[in-house]
Every structure is written in C-alpha cells, then in structure tokens.
Amino acid sequence: MINIIWAVLILSGFIVGAINGNIQEVTDAAIANAETAVNIALGLIGIMTLWLGIMKVAEEAGIVKGLARLISPVTKKLFSDVPADHPARGAIVMNLAANILGLGNAATPLGLKAMQELQKLNNKKDTATDAMVMFLAINTSSVTLIPATTIGILSSAGGTNPTNIIGPTIIATTVSTAVAIIACKLLGKLPKYQLKHDEYSAK
Amino acid sequence: MFIKIVEAISRYAIPFIFVGIVGYALTKKVKVYEVFTEGAKEGFHTAVRIIPFLVAMLVAIGVFRASGAMDLLIKAISPVTNLLRIPAETLPMAFMRPLSGGGAQGVKTDIINTHGPDSLIGRTVAVMMGSTETTFYVLAVYFGSVAIRKTRHSLPVGLLADLAGLLTAIYISKIFF
Numbered sequence: 602m603i604n605i606i607w608a609v610l611i612l613s614g615f616i617v618g619a620i621n622g623n624i625q626e627v628t629d630a631a632i633a634n635a636e637t638a639v640n641i642a643l644g645l646i647g648i649m650t651l652w653l654g655i656m657k658v659a660e661e662a663g664i665v666k667g668l669a670r671l672i673s674p675v676t677k678k679l680f681s682d683v684p685a686d687h688p689a690r691g692a693i694v695m696n697l698a699a700n701i702l703g704l705g706n707a708a709t710p711l712g713l714k715a716m717q718e719l720q721k722l723n724n725k726k727d728t729a730t731d732a733m734v735m736f737l738a739i740n741t742s743s744v745t746l747i748p749a750t751t752i753g754i755l756s757s758a759g760g761t762n763p764t765n766i767i768g769p770t771i772i773a774t775t776v777s778t779a780v781a782i783i784a785c786k787l788l789g790k791l792p793k794y795q796l797k798h799d800e801y802s803a804k
Numbered sequence: 805m806f807i808k809i810v811e812a813i814s815r816y817a818i819p820f821i822f823v824g825i826v827g828y829a830l831t832k833k834v835k836v837y838e839v840f841t842e843g844a845k846e847g848f849h850t851a852v853r854i855i856p857f858l859v860a861m862l863v864a865i866g867v868f869r870a871s872g873a874m875d876l877l878i879k880a881i882s883p884v885t886n887l888l889r890i891p892a893e894t895l896p897m898a899f900m901r902p903l904s905g906g907g908a909q910g911v912k913t914d915i916i917n918t919h920g921p922d923s924l925i926g927r928t929v930a931v932m933m934g935s936t937e938t939t940f941y942v943l944a945v946y947f948g949s950v951a952i953r954k955t956r957h958s959l960p961v962g963l964l965a966d967l968a969g970l971l972t973a974i975y976i977s978k979i980f981f
Contacts (some may be wrong), residue, residue, distance in 0.1 A: 603959050610865060611864050611867055614873055618867070627871045630869065630870035631863045637866075646851040650845075650848065654844030658825055658839050662828050664829075702813060709945065710847075713946065727951065728952065729947065734958050740942060740946070743935075751930045754913055754930075758921040765981075767806075768980065770935060773935035773976055777965045777966065778965070780964055780967075784965065
C-alpha cells in the first residue's frame, strides 16, 4: 500500500502541476523538502544521543525492566509477541507517556528506542513485526491531554474560551486510538498482512 | 485547574526522569557516565538512518501539496462528504492532517483566522488537529530508524485511525459548540 500511495503522490503531483502550469513550484518543492527532511533527521542527533544515553543508564539500573513488568498487565494483550520484562515494553510505555504529556522532544527518541528494542526480537529485519505495527498504530493515533499549540493559536486569534477544545479533542483522539487498536488486530489477520512462520517467530 | 496540573506535570516530567534515573542508578552502583556514553553513541546512526525514508516521504508530500492536486481531490470527494454533512471548509484540514504536521498547522491557523477562533469551523479544525498524528511522517521516521521497508498493515491501520479521529472531531464539535 505504501508503494502505491507514494507513487500516486509523486505522479499526481507532477502531472497536476504540469496541467496547472506551476511545474516549477512543484520541482522547487521536491528539492526544498529533500533538504527539510535531512535537516529534520540531523536535528534529531543531539536529542537522540541524549535520550539513548539516559535510557542506557535506566536500563543498566533495571528501571526499564521494572517499568515493563509494572505495566505488563496493560500491555500483555497489545504486545503479546514481546516477552513480559523485555526493555521494549519499558521504552514503549515511556514513549506513550511522553506523547500523552505533550513532550514532543522526548517522545520521538523514546519511540525510536522502542523500535530498536523491538527490532532485536525481529527475525526478518526488513519487515515490521506485529508488535511494531501495534506500537505505531497507537502512536500515530496520538493521545494528547492538552493540545497546547492549538490552544495558543486560538487564544492569539482572540478566542474567548480556547481551552474548551480539550474535552472534544480527548474524545476524538480516544476514538482514533481505539479504532487503531481494533484495525490493527483485524487487518493483521488478513492473509496479505500475515507473517509466514518461517519468516518470524517471537523469541 | 486540570490544565494547570497537566502543565506542571509536563514541566517537571523530564527533570524528574533525569534525576530519578541517574540517582537510582547511582544506588545500584551503575557507572553512570560510562554507561551514558555507551548508549549515546548510537544516537548519530539512528538519526542518519532515517534520512532516506524521510526524504522519500517529504518529497512526495511536498510535490503533491505544491501541485494543487489536493484541491482536485477535495472537489472529487465533496459529493460524498456533503452527504455525510461534513463542512466543506474542514476538508483541507482532513487531507493535510495525516500528510504533514507543519502543513496541517498552517491550514489550521489559516482557517481559524478566516472563520474566527470562536466559530464552529475554527473550533472544529482545532479539535481535528489534536485528534490524530501525522501518520506518514511517524511511519517514515520510526520504521526508517530501524531500516524496515515492509510495513505490512501499518499504513492502512494509521489511515483508518486518522479517518475515525477526524470524523469524530467533526461530529463531536457539532454537538459541543
């Protein structure tokens, strides 16, 4: 699916751009965004290094495992292919907690740490595991308690009571997360998306 | 009150994590400095590994946005969305949200300034913003960091969740505001 969507974005972009007569802007956007992508990735180096360092300390001290065991009643059903006290579970919980609190800077490095830990359990290194798909399903559907930036924009535009979007936002994001979890479980059963057993087995 | 508490937690979460981890590790006789640098050395490679995935994704999204193809898509789909009683003004936000966080931020600000921060449309797009994440970006960065190219059902799951979140945002706003 990702291949098709990618091709559609590229092809329709250039074709519509040519028809609309703004092909130069489309080309410029392609080049500019390639640069932006590199800048985003390089911008992650510092924060990534910091969090991977602190997470390693937490791991050595047994904190990550402890955390993983503590919340395993909640995560057991969601990540059944990850052992109960595996550090991946600790990193997943820390990432989700950072997301909920709106700590964007911490959330990404912790999430990437979780992906690294999940990758250690993966026998087919170029293919996503069930646990990875579930983790990203929850992650991309985002549970944020306080949409701070949006409240800021509403308030600077002269909104009378910008914080009243919080209730509806929490409801909407909860629905999207619930749908993500259900869709992940159901779609994972389709033959097309199933892993063959010789390709992958949970350790 | 609720906001104040959450804000305080957010402000103190990271200091608390750092002090807690380093302090506890000391009691466990972990060589904190040495272990920190050992873990930290992976940071550079992780960040650099993301580059090809992020370039692929952001270039495709940039090309699509700059071309005006999104307006065509919105026109094509508007009979269906009209039937579902989705306000046409919110459609750019609905399509931008999964593609680009910055783009969605821009669309949201624009709509809020055009329709007013207290209007139904303005508040609806504000709720839409928080209802879900930038699916394409997250998938590129997270899978990219471990060099996974076969993402299986991740994208359909992410997009279904986006759809559910965005529709809920639109309908719940009609009830609330």
